[in-house]
Amino acid sequence: MVEFIEKVSAVVESEEVIVEERNLLSVAYKNVIGARQALWRIISSIKQKEESHSNEDHVPMIRDYRSKIKSELSNICDGILKPLDTRLIPSAATSDSKVFYLKMKGDYHRYLAEFKTGSDRKEAAERELGFVWIQNLNACLFMQDIANTELAPTHLIRLRLALNFSLFYYEILNSLDCTCNLAKQAFDEAIAELDTLGEEPYKDSTLIMQLLRDNLTIWTSDMEDDGADEIKEAAATHTDMHAHIVKACSDLL
Numbered sequence: 318m319v320e321f322i323e324k325v326s327a328v329v330e331s332e333e334v335i336v337e338e339r340n341l342l343s344v345a346y347k348n349v350i351g352a353r354q355a356l357w358r359i360i361s362s363i364k365q366k367e368e369s370h371s372n373e374d375h376v377p378m379i380r381d382y383r384s385k386i387k388s389e390l391s392n393i394c395d396g397i398l399k400p401l402d403t404r405l406i407p408s409a410a411t412s413d414s415k416v417f418y419l420k421m422k423g424d425y426h427r428y429l430a431e432f433k434t435g436s437d438r439k440e441a442a443e444r445e446l447g448f449v450w451i452q453n454l455n456a457c458l459f460m461q462d463i464a465n466t467e468l469a470p471t472h473l474i475r476l477r478l479a480l481n482f483s484l485f486y487y488e489i490l491n492s493l494d495c496t497c498n499l500a501k502q503a504f505d506e507a508i509a510e511l512d513t514l515g516e517e518p519y520k521d522s523t524l525i526m527q528l529l530r531d532n533l534t535i536w537t538s539d540m541e542d543d544g545a546d547e548i549k550e551a552a553a554t555h556t557d558m559h560a561h562i563v564k565a566c567s568d569l570l
Contacts, residue, residue, distance in 0.1 A: 479503030
């Protein structure tokens with residue numbers, strides 16, 4: 318599927334691909350990378366267990382297989398990052414498309430940072446951060462600037478962007494304050510305009526909002542400073558609306 322969608326996107330060259338093709342490309346790569354990511358985590362866990370038990374006979378074989386998976390992960394990420402740079406982002410004509418592709422590029426740099434270590438991990442993280450951020454005046458977030466000014470707070474892509482960036486702050490940069498602030502701001506802005514959505518957009522947006530809310534609950538529980546209580550108190554004021562979100566999400570399952 319990935320190869321077929323790549324051919325479709327290559328044919329258009331300087332023209333923008335349609336939304337359906339764009340979504341297929343995203344899903345195809347997500348499925349491929351997701352399978353490798355799961356395998357990477359399993360093998361890493363096995364390697365750690367074998368090393369803790371001093372099973373030196375097994376470790377070299379596990380390490381070799383882990384290296385093979387790492388190579389596959391790198392190739393998959395590079396496979397989508399190149400067309401994003403050369404065709405898809407330059408040909409994006411709408412704010413929706415720009416944010417979609419910029420978010421996608423940031424995602425795959427984050428995936429690279431997840432399995433790379435040392436200087437390699439730092440470089441991958443800096444690419445995502447620098448790529449998305451240092452493209453607007455005064456080092457503002459170019460991608461988020463577009464989303465915040467041209468996409469509604471309840472727009473699905475804008476919410477996904479906030480979710481993914483909060484994960485990047487948490488998992489890669491280990492910045493809990495930035496993580497919580499970003500997630501809370503996105504949630505609060507979206508919930509203020511939730512009543513303006515139709516039935517289908519409501520279900521899609523509230524699904525992402527619930528993920529933001531769940532993550533925010535976990536993240537704030539990890540905070541040991543006084544700011545945690547403030548965030549929790551503010552989030553608690555939306556209890557009734559949260560119930561509607563949970564109901565909408567359950568309808569999707």
